[in-house]
Amino acid sequence: MRKISKFAAAALILAISAACGNNDEPAQENQQSQRTPLQVVSQIQTRASKEAWASGDAIGVYSLDGTTAEYSNYRYTTTGNGVFDPASEASTILLPADNSARSIVGYYPYSASVSGGVIPVDVSNQENQEAIDLLVSNTVGGVTKDSPLANLNFYHKLSRIEMAISPGLGITADQMAQMTVTLDNQYTTGSYDIMNEQSGITVSGQPTTVSLLMADDGTTAEAIILPAESTEGMSFTFTIPEMGSYTFVVGNAAGSQSFVAGNKYKYTVLINRTGLTITSTIEDWGAGNGENGENIVAE
Numbered sequence: 001m002r003k004i005s006k007f008a009a010a011a012l013i014l015a016i017s018a019a020c021g022n023n024d025e026p027a028q029e030n031q032q033s034q035r036t037p038l039q040v041v042s043q044i045q046t047r048a049s050k051e052a053w054a055s056g057d058a059i060g061v062y063s064l065d066g067t068t069a070e071y072s073n074y075r076y077t078t079t080g081n082g083v084f085d086p087a088s089e090a091s092t093i094l095l096p097a098d099n100s101a102r103s104i105v106g107y108y109p110y111s112a113s114v115s116g117g118v119i120p121v122d123v124s125n126q127e128n129q130e131a132i133d134l135l136v137s138n139t140v141g142g143v144t145k146d147s148p149l150a151n152l153n154f155y156h157k158l159s160r161i162e163m164a165i166s167p168g169l170g171i172t173a174d175q176m177a178q179m180t181v182t183l184d185n186q187y188t189t190g191s192y193d194i195m196n197e198q199s200g201i202t203v204s205g206q207p208t209t210v211s212l213l214m215a216d217d218g219t220t221a222e223a224i225i226l227p228a229e230s231t232e233g234m235s236f237t238f239t240i241p242e243m244g245s246y247t248f249v250v251g252n253a254a255g256s257q258s259f260v261a262g263n264k265y266k267y268t269v270l271i272n273r274t275g276l277t278i279t280s281t282i283e284d285w286g287a288g289n290g291e292n293g294e295n296i297v298a299e
Helices: 006-024 171-178
Strands: 039-044 058-065 068-078 081-087 102-108 116-120 135-137 140-143 151-155 159-167 182-184 189-195 201-202 206-212 220-225 235-240 244-249 263-272 275-284 290-298
Touching: 102 151, 116 159, 135 140, 140 151, 159 171, 159 182, 182 290, 235 263, 244 275
Parallel strands: 039 151, 159 263
Antiparallel strands: 039 081, 058 068, 058 102, 068 081, 102 135, 102 140, 116 189, 135 151, 159 220, 182 206, 182 235, 189 201, 235 244, 263 275, 275 290
16 A cells, blocks of 8 residues: 655645635635625606606616725616616625625716716707706715615706797797797806715806707797806897797896706796797796796897
8 A cells, every 4th residue: 555645644634624614614705795785765856857766767876985986886777666776786786794884875867987976967968858867866874784775865966947938929839839949158068076965067168059948839948957156148049930039138037147956947938029028937946846936028
């Protein structure tokens, strides 16, 4: 019989001992398996065209360790019930096994192009209102493995304009259907830093003219715009082919001296051949509480 050297025997004993130790030592388990998935539920004030979440809506979620993003822009989706789940297994945010706390914040609509917590904003094209309706949640702190639920409330970070337009003397329904409405002196691009809850929109580029989204019959017009501290120099222009244009200076309405994030600016317009009669009100975009109302006559 072949003899085993002392060194070989010792190595064999160590290998067997190590194998037994790995099987019996739960502390060697993958720490990742001990982490708990984040749970997200959400309330929403309003959206551009709906009052609640819809099936397939996606938000971007951040998990913060202090001011550092541990997980950045993870995609979570809902069936419409306000409960958001990871879009995939790879998109799951896990909370630390040691029960240390994290802060959670989210935004809507989700964009894969977001980098470093800076969300690009572009309202130059008004055709798809929900695609440009930036909502950002409050930051929820104290989320842990033992308390993994983050209840996010989302708020509008842009401003909204709504117009109800009626034909007056000398204006036909056919002419209304051809009308366009524009708002000039508008910044249309910017960004929002989700890592700074107190930040607003940082504008970029140069002011330009925004075309409001019109109903086919010309009776309504709407737009989502960047907030502005002052509306000085801004005007609405109502144009009807073969008849000409009518201009309304935004600042002529006492409630429209600025465009505030989260506010809805509503204008009721009676368009006559000789001019405009406009009633303006301000509402909170979410709750819909009217604040201001007045009549303006623009010749």
